[in-house]
Amino acid sequence: MVKLSKEKLDKVETILDRFPKGQSSLIGALHAIQLEIGYLPEEVQKLVAEKLEIPESTVYGVVTFYNFFRKEPVGKYIITACQGTACHVRGAGSVIEAFEKTLGIKVGHTTPDGKFTLDIARCFGACGLAPVVMVNNDIYGRMSPKKVEEVIAKYRD
Amino acid sequence: MREVKLKIDGKEVIATEGMTILEAARKAGFEIPTLCYHDGLSAHGGCRLCVVEVKGSPRLLTSCTTPVTNGMEVSINTDRVKEARKFVMNLIMTERNHFCMFCEKSGRYEETDCELQKRAYEVQIEHFPFPVYVNKYPIDTTSPVMVMDHNRCILCGRCVRVCSEVVANSTLDFSFRGSKALIASDTGLNRGESSCISCGACMQVCPAGALFSKFGGYKGKKSLCEKIETFCPICGVGCETTNYVRYNNIVEIEGSGLAKGNLDGGQLCEKGRYGPLMETRNRISLPLLRDSRGRFVESSYQEAINKSIQLLKAYSPDKIVFRVSSFLPAEDLAYIKGFALKLGVKDIDTFDGEIYRNLISFDYPKANYEDILNSDLIILVGGDIVKEHGVVGSYIRRAVRNKGAELIIISPAESKMDRFSKEVRRVAEGSEGSVVKEYEEKIRKASNPVIILEGAYLLKNREAIESWLKFAEASKVKTLPLPPTGNSLAAWKLGISSKSNENTESGKLLFLILGDIDSSYSPASLAELGFEAIILHGAYIDPMMKLADVVLPGKSWLENEGTYKLISGEVKKFTPILRAEKDAKSPRELLSELADALRLGKIDIDSLITSL
Ligand code: SF4
Ligand code: SF4
Numbered sequence A: 001m002v003k004l005s006k007e008k009l010d011k012v013e014t015i016l017d018r019f020p021k022g023q024s025s026l027i028g029a030l031h032a033i034q035l036e037i038g039y040l041p042e043e044v045q046k047l048v049a050e051k052l053e054i055p056e057s058t059v060y061g062v063v064t065f066y067n068f069f070r071k072e073p074v075g076k077y078i079i080t081a082c083q084g085t086a087c088h089v090r091g092a093g094s095v096i097e098a099f100e101k102t103l104g105i106k107v108g109h110t111t112p113d114g115k116f117t118l119d120i121a122r123c124f125g126a127c128g129l130a131p132v133v134m135v136n137n138d139i140y141g142r143m144s145p146k147k148v149e150e151v152i153a154k155y156r157d
Numbered sequence B: 001m002r003e004v005k006l007k008i009d010g011k012e013v014i015a016t017e018g019m020t021i022l023e024a025a026r027k028a029g030f031e032i033p034t035l036c037y038h039d040g041l042s043a044h045g046g047c048r049l050c051v052v053e054v055k056g057s058p059r060l061l062t063s064c065t066t067p068v069t070n071g072m073e074v075s076i077n078t079d080r081v082k083e084a085r086k087f088v089m090n091l092i093m094t095e096r097n098h099f100c101m102f103c104e105k106s107g108r109y110e111e112t113d114c115e116l117q118k119r120a121y122e123v124q125i126e127h128f129p130f131p132v133y134v135n136k137y138p139i140d141t142t143s144p145v146m147v148m149d150h151n152r153c154i155l156c157g158r159c160v161r162v163c164s165e166v167v168a169n170s171t172l173d174f175s176f177r178g179s180k181a182l183i184a185s186d187t188g189l190n191r192g193e194s195s196c197i198s199c200g201a202c203m204q205v206c207p208a209g210a211l212f213s214k215f216g217g218y219k220g221k222k223s224l225c226e227k228i229e230t231f232c233p234i235c236g237v238g239c240e241t242t243n244y245v246r247y248n249n250i251v252e253i254e255g256s257g258l259a260k261g262n263l264d265g266g267q268l269c270e271k272g273r274y275g276p277l278m279e280t281r282n283r284i285s286l287p288l289l290r291d292s293r294g295r296f297v298e299s300s301y302q303e304a305i306n307k308s309i310q311l312l313k314a315y316s317p318d319k320i321v322f323r324v325s326s327f328l329p330a331e332d333l334a335y336i337k338g339f340a341l342k343l344g345v346k347d348i349d350t351f352d353g354e355i356y357r358n359l360i361s362f363d364y365p366k367a368n369y370e371d372i373l374n375s376d377l378i379i380l381v382g383g384d385i386v387k388e389h390g391v392v393g394s395y396i397r398r399a400v401r402n403k404g405a406e407l408i409i410i411s412p413a414e415s416k417m418d419r420f421s422k423e424v425r426r427v428a429e430g431s432e433g434s435v436v437k438e439y440e441e442k443i444r445k446a447s448n449p450v451i452i453l454e455g456a457y458l459l460k461n462r463e464a465i466e467s468w469l470k471f472a473e474a475s476k477v478k479t480l481p482l483p484p485t486g487n488s489l490a491a492w493k494l495g496i497s498s499k500s501n502e503n504t505e506s507g508k509l510l511f512l513i514l515g516d517i518d519s520s521y522s523p524a525s526l527a528e529l530g531f532e533a534i535i536l537h538g539a540y541i542d543p544m545m546k547l548a549d550v551v552l553p554g555k556s557w558l559e560n561e562g563t564y565k566l567i568s569g570e571v572k573k574f575t576p577i578l579r580a581e582k583d584a585k586s587p588r589e590l591l592s593e594l595a596d597a598l599r600l601g602k603i604d605i606d607s608l609i610t611s612l
């Protein structure tokens, strides 16, 4: 597990000092912290629980309930593979698998070098190009497992 | 409270304001099936099995969350309701893996240990009309006492509620959502690595096969067991228990009061729920005698009795010493005392007699459980309360979580209580008294401070106890010293201790009565005192047996009926859960045989027991 720097943890503490104790502060505090440091790792969740004096399980429950909250840092490039019906039918599954294999991470995670995050979506409205993958704002249509390495290479600098 | 009149299935029903339809209906003798609802917990309204039709409402309403109102007309069994229930059950059964034939809790309608399956039988689900969701969910076996199979979880949230509302440990909550939803421990940890204290309350309330005991497997359904209602005498809290027994084996122990709304909420601690199932020591199953060449040999019960009588006759009363466990029913304790008196023996003590002598020399106000719940400052000194008096720990957590009480822990060892405290003070074992001064000011300033003294080692330590109790006495701070065994209070009340202060025991006969505990509880190392002869009576194999001349098998507390004096002051009679082997006797059974042989006359204990 990556440890947050002392500096970042101090920032989190400062943010938490602004919030009154109790569960009603939870979502607001998590939002503010994520805006500041980008994600909500376990040590941050624990700190939130301690400072707001609520159970850790409550914090974890809220962090995992909303897709908006992230437990891991987001990479420089977010690769979003569509898993909508059209893309699914035309082989999105094997494309996603190829990304997982090539990057060495599962969907929802980020490579240890902080470069790529792999995510899935439900239809970009570009079904004609299925299967579709987006890297940040670039669109790649008619994807196949073979093309995966090629796409990634473009962002490897 | 105001009366509310309503009609249920055409029948006039009188309820009180604030009741839900479900409560009013059940009180009036109607049955509405439920799943996520539990008597002892807040309503959740999640499963929708309890829906009813209310005149004027287009939607079906969940009866467990809808309050009654005047003039309400409720129908609980219309076709529409029945269909809705069946639909809900079908959804739940196909949401995850409910292939009952592979589930530990499954059984025929009369036999199943699974509430979910029972409800499914009731709404007549013979097959799954929807495709079954086949996602695989984790199975968490890391807890020392239970298994959590997320594949069989119906997300009813009972476990979450009991852990936070009753146990006040708040380990559990929902995480993720939709088909990914999982009951999580802390920040998604494995249960075995989480803040869970293994009390098993969640396991008891789980209506499905998701949470089950690691000790009940393959021992048979609870419904096939004999059910014995009594209480747990282990620590002196005396939590009420329901014991499921089959072929003289305990299958499961449950807390009895979960629905009653009593102070402890019907919980048990790890020791109470699983302790008897985790016992690994071996029993003393046969009488043993030392033969002329010093070897231990099995003997008949009568031979062992004869040898004991011979020894008791061979020593004069001032050369006989009784050392006794205080974890014995009061009847045994009283009988031992009466026996010793008749024999003329003066030196008799319990292993915790020293603690008693420490405690009585101070006059401090006593704290009770309510005091803990209403306290604003709790000072917890000594051992790990979660392990020793688990359920008292829940009162502390409730005060901290619900009332904002401050908890200060002064202890040599880590505890799962630590996370509820903002100030944990690590001190060396036995030096807990050295820090009293630092906290005096703070305690005096609090409005309802309570001091809790935990752990036999602490109470034995004259210095530590003196510092705290002197302060409690002088400042009139309510204090609760938690007794080392489940019947210490009876032993102390009966005045068993009249120990001589001799340092050498050579030339003497030791009558050692251990019950369930082992001789290491003795403050002095008995082996080194140089007794000339030893009679040992106890339930479990003990190191002192090496030195004994006669060993007699004893009953364990599970087999021994009798009276206990609880921390609350209540005196309760324990009903045995298991049958003892033929030769295993309680101390009073054994001693009365010896008393007859020694012609000691009748030993009357009735007045002592009523004086408790
Ligand atoms: S065993 Fe007790 S402490 Fe652990 S999760 Fe269950 S209810 Fe909570
Ligand atoms: S584990 Fe049991 S009690 Fe907890 S939510 Fe799942 S089914 Fe309900």
Ligand code: SF4
Pocket: B232, B233, B234, B235, B236, B237, B238, B239, B267, B268, B269, B270, B271, B272, B273, B388, B389, B390, B391, B392
């Ligand atoms: S708190 Fe004490 S009485 Fe209650 S279950 Fe635990 S050991 Fe038994």
Ligand code: FES
Pocket: A082, A083, A084, A085, A086, A087, A088, A122, A123, A124, A125, A126, A127, A130, A131, A132
């Ligand atoms: S289904 Fe993939 S873009 Fe529409």
Ligand code: FES
Pocket: B033, B034, B035, B036, B037, B044, B045, B046, B047, B048, B049, B050, B051, B062, B063, B064, B065
């Ligand atoms: S029992 Fe009422 S909604 Fe579950």
